[in-house]
Amino acid sequence: MTGPADIIFYLLAAMTVGAAILVAILPNIVYSAIALLFSFAGVAGLYVYLSADFLAATQVLIYVGGILILILFAVFLSNRISDVKISNPSRFHWQAAFICLGLFGILSYTAVSTAFPVKAVLSYQPTTSEIGELLMTRYLLPFEVASVLLLAALIGAAMLSRPDGGRGRPAEMEEPKR
């Protein structure tokens, strides 16, 4: 039962969950961001085990390559380097740990004790062409709505992040006041 695939699966799971725990508890926010990278990469590996090859590649490209870089930019632009020790204070440790561990217990118990109608034969097929077809046929409206949302988010983010809130001309941009 325990083949190399299982061992790699457990290693991936341990990397994902361990990195997620580090994201939650590490005091230095830069280390948290690096741990988040490993967590995202581990999730991409889990997608491979779920026969979601296109999704695994998308996860690596967009989460690891895009969102994580954005988060790192946010970290570096919003923290003074000398403050890195105190840049990430936290609070409510015990209450939050109690809530999260309790919720984890409930969710795990529910997941293990419920009899899901699992398929007898699992198929591992390439999914990219099917996803492309579905996005252009059955899920065309959500696809277009998502594209409009991305455009709106892009314009809104560019507008918001200008120092004067978008009122002046780009030539008048200046460094934000410290």
Next chain:
Amino acid sequence: MSLEKLLVISAALFCCGLYAILTRRNAVAVLMGVELVLNAASINFVAFSHYVSRVIGGQIFAIFVIVLAAAEAAVALAIFLRLYATTGTVEVDTADHLKG
């Protein structure tokens, strides 16, 4: 590998994200927690799509989750930069200007 193990992994990811959201005061760290929660939801979608249903719709949902996360991260970064330029910090406790 089975559905239950993946659900437990996703529950662990969700709880780590929730812990980060609850305890962190830095807004960027809260955003990291939100990303972990979104990833946990995506794993659930794809796992049920692979093990239970015979259609691929769960993966489409996961793609839309990734798209939403990208848009959210971009807007959140812009808001954090404005907050930092205004108040000099990105702690979520200080962003209470609308409080009466």
